[in-house]
Amino acid sequence: MSEVAGVLKNPVAKGIGLFLCATLVIICMYLSVWLGITNVDWRDILHAYTHFSGTNIEIIVRETRVPRALIAAAVGASLAISGALMQGLTRNPLASPGILGINAGAGFFIVIALSFLHISSMSALAWIAFLGAALTSVIVYGLGAFGTERLTPVKLTLAGASMAAFFSSLTQGVLTADQQSLDAVIYWLVGSVQGRSFTLLLHVLPYFVIGWIGALLIAAKMNTLALGDAVATGVGQNPLIVKMAAGLIVILLAGSSVAIAGPIGFIGIIVPHMSKWFVGQDYRWLIPYSALLGAILLLLADISARFVMMPQEVPVGIMTAVIGTPFFITIARKGGWR
Amino acid sequence: MAGKYISLRYGRFSQLIDKKVVRVNIVLIFLFLIVAIISLGLGDYVIHPFDALKAVFGMGDAMQNLVVRNFRMPRIVLAALAGMALAISGAILQGLVRNPLASPDIIGVTDGAALATVGFLALFNTSDNAMTVSIEWLPLASFLGALGVAWLVHALAKKGYSTVRLVLIGTGIAALAKALTQFLMVTGPIYLASRANIWITGSVNGAKWNQDILLLVWFVFFFTVSLWLARRLNAHELGEGVAAGIGVALRGDRTLLIIAATALAGGAVAFSGGIGFVGLMAPHMARRLVGSGHGALLPTSALFGGIIVMISDLAGRMLFLPLEIPAGVFTSAIGAPYFIYLLYKSRGGK
Numbered sequence: 001m002s003e004v005a006g007v008l009k010n011p012v013a014k015g016i017g018l019f020l021c022a023t024l025v026i027i028c029m030y031l032s033v034w035l036g037i038t039n040v041d042w043r044d045i046l047h048a049y050t051h052f053s054g055t056n057i058e059i060i061v062r063e064t065r066v067p068r069a070l071i072a073a074a075v076g077a078s079l080a081i082s083g084a085l086m087q088g089l090t091r092n093p094l095a096s097p098g099i100l101g102i103n104a105g106a107g108f109f110i111v112i113a114l115s116f117l118h119i120s121s122m123s124a125l126a127w128i129a130f131l132g133a134a135l136t137s138v139i140v141y142g143l144g145a146f147g148t149e150r151l152t153p154v155k156l157t158l159a160g161a162s163m164a165a166f167f168s169s170l171t172q173g174v175l176t177a178d179q180q181s182l183d184a185v186i187y188w189l190v191g192s193v194q195g196r197s198f199t200l201l202l203h204v205l206p207y208f209v210i211g212w213i214g215a216l217l218i219a220a221k222m223n224t225l226a227l228g229d230a231v232a233t234g235v236g237q238n239p240l241i242v243k244m245a246a247g248l249i250v251i252l253l254a255g256s257s258v259a260i261a262g263p264i265g266f267i268g269i270i271v272p273h274m275s276k277w278f279v280g281q282d283y284r285w286l287i288p289y290s291a292l293l294g295a296i297l298l299l300l301a302d303i304s305a306r307f308v309m310m311p312q313e314v315p316v317g318i319m320t321a322v323i324g325t326p327f328f329i330t331i332a333r334k335g336g337w338r
Numbered sequence: 339m340a341g342k343y344i345s346l347r348y349g350r351f352s353q354l355i356d357k358k359v360v361r362v363n364i365v366l367i368f369l370f371l372i373v374a375i376i377s378l379g380l381g382d383y384v385i386h387p388f389d390a391l392k393a394v395f396g397m398g399d400a401m402q403n404l405v406v407r408n409f410r411m412p413r414i415v416l417a418a419l420a421g422m423a424l425a426i427s428g429a430i431l432q433g434l435v436r437n438p439l440a441s442p443d444i445i446g447v448t449d450g451a452a453l454a455t456v457g458f459l460a461l462f463n464t465s466d467n468a469m470t471v472s473i474e475w476l477p478l479a480s481f482l483g484a485l486g487v488a489w490l491v492h493a494l495a496k497k498g499y500s501t502v503r504l505v506l507i508g509t510g511i512a513a514l515a516k517a518l519t520q521f522l523m524v525t526g527p528i529y530l531a532s533r534a535n536i537w538i539t540g541s542v543n544g545a546k547w548n549q550d551i552l553l554l555v556w557f558v559f560f561f562t563v564s565l566w567l568a569r570r571l572n573a574h575e576l577g578e579g580v581a582a583g584i585g586v587a588l589r590g591d592r593t594l595l596i597i598a599a600t601a602l603a604g605g606a607v608a609f610s611g612g613i614g615f616v617g618l619m620a621p622h623m624a625r626r627l628v629g630s631g632h633g634a635l636l637p638t639s640a641l642f643g644g645i646i647v648m649i650s651d652l653a654g655r656m657l658f659l660p661l662e663i664p665a666g667v668f669t670s671a672i673g674a675p676y677f678i679y680l681l682y683k684s685r686g687g688k
Contacts, residue, residue, distance in 0.1 A: 162674050162677040329511070
């Protein structure tokens with residue numbers, strides 16, 4: 001938390017950086033549509049949308065590649081924003097939906113819904129994932145963000161880790177009793193953006209959009225909050241309301257991400273740190289940078305997941321864990337948690 | 339010495355024993371046996387506790403003898419041993435890192451063992467679900483996994499040794515191991531996934547006598563080692579400066595203690611899977627009753643650990659009949675809220 005300013009100092013440089021990031025997102029999305037077991041070139045993509053004639057390649061573009069790229073971008077951006085907000089709220093550089101157990105909570109609720117309530121409609125599952133994410137967040141936040149005495153980052157991390165262990169153990173318990181759902185759910189439990197339909201994205205898109213806009217709106221208030229509750233109150237801000245709003249946005253973004261792609265870890269930790277390196281602590285820049293960098297990182301992870309074990313695909317949640325763990329450990333070793 | 343202590347002298351050996359500790363432990367041993375006997379009688383086929391006790395010595399009727407001696411006893415013994423081993427491991431780790439929130443599962447040992455186990459199942463599995471290598475080797479694999487992770491976490495946290503760092507790095511490595519385990523489960527056959535899933539959650543179902551004996555030998559050896567080191571563990575808990583000041587060999591002791599704690603947890607995990615939170619809960623319960631002197635803490639924690647896992651196993655067998663729920667589900671269901679409570683209580687301080 002030491003570096004206040006990033007490498008990009010003035011607003012012009014930051015603006016140009018933002019533009020470059022946005023360009024990179026577009027390029028990565030194009031790559032994501034292009035590359036895979038079957039390579040699709042841009043003429044096919046264009047053709048699939050202008051003169052759809054039902055050839056295999058056009059179906060691949062419309063049914064798998066394009067939804068997949070869009071979902072990866074949206075989920076990556078949302079996870080990164082929620083990570084940035086959580087790190088600010090809890091003043092814990094290691095906070096993220098994965099580490100604090102929110103993904104595991106949502107996962108448990110989804111397994112319960114699939115296994116006991118036999119719910120399989122995707123929009124219902126999205127709501128259930130929200131519920132799980134919300135419940136877990138409230139518990140972990142309740143420990144971390146409110147009250148007079150703050151939990152140290154370590155304790156918060158431990159609380160999250162134990163919540164994660166709790167929910168994943170219950171999930172496994174349900175799955176051992178119900179072998180059929182195990183088969184259906186295990187792939188979801190790892191986190192993947194593959195094979196999700198476009199309508200699924202449309203179901204959760206409103207929540208994503210509300211979350212993104214909300215995050216940008218409270219960015220300035222987050223800056224004040226970072227100076228401490230006392231200062232925030234002094235300038236006439238109600239810290240509790242800001243915290244609640246930020247918490248709600250985190251739940252909205254993390255919950256919809258889990259609902260659509262399963263628990264994808266580490267994006268929420270890595271990306272805010274990368275963004276801070278670029279633009280420093282200012283949330284008004286941090287939020288958009290996190291969003292774009294998150295989208296880029298998840299798109300790249302998803303693309304590489306296709307090639308690591310050709311022809312089999314590695315779920316992208318595993319790719320992010322493999323990339324993210326060394327990063328997490330570096331932060332832990334550097335002592336940034338103090 | 340009259341009053342609070344009993345003194346024990348034999349040649350050069352002398353030890354003061356707190357009477358309260360003795361009383362607490364006698365009550366716990368009693369409880370331990372009662373739980374074990376009740377557990378022997380309950381299940382699909384209910385046996386009166388008295389008959390069950392007779393059957394233990396081979397004096398019941400043929401059916402009761404079979405059920406008790408061949409099916410229930412091995413699993414109850416395994417549950418008790420696993421719980422005891424995990425509890426001692428937790429007590430040692432908590433003393434060593436001077437953090438009451440440390441435990442083998444949070445430091446990643448359990449997840450390392452799970453990864454090695456699933457890796458073993460995946461590696462030696464043929465397409466028709468047969469194993470190319472005897473399943474007897476599985477515990478060795480999971481023990482090596484536990485040891486590997488313990489070493490990795492220790493090595494990464496070594497620089498400027500801070501307990502906080504140890505815990506955080508453990509959490510990170512645990513997350514990685516979990517992801518890789520899931521990867522193996524996703525890419526492997528369904529059969530592997532369901533089997534691995536039961537193992538990871540932690541179950542003592544299907545225990546065999548030979549497993550019990552192996553774990554017993556393992557447990558007794560490392561339990562003795564840790565009792566021998568217990569006195570010096572007390573010094574560690576006072577802080578590294580004090581420990582060095584009164585002439586405790588810091589490095590050597592720490593390595594030995596970590597090996598003992600890992601070996602105990604690894605052994606338990608190898609045979610019974612990832613039964614979570616026992617290593618965290620049991621030492622806390624014990625500390626409330628007997629204080630934090632490790633000579634008393636270790637045996638008392640062990641008794642608590644054994645009781646917790648036996649009860650969890652019993653609950654898993656009985657509550658959702660005819661389904662069997664792994665014991666680990668229950669230990670986590672009690673353990674996680676308890677952990678949160680501990681955290682909540684300790685807020686403010688470091």
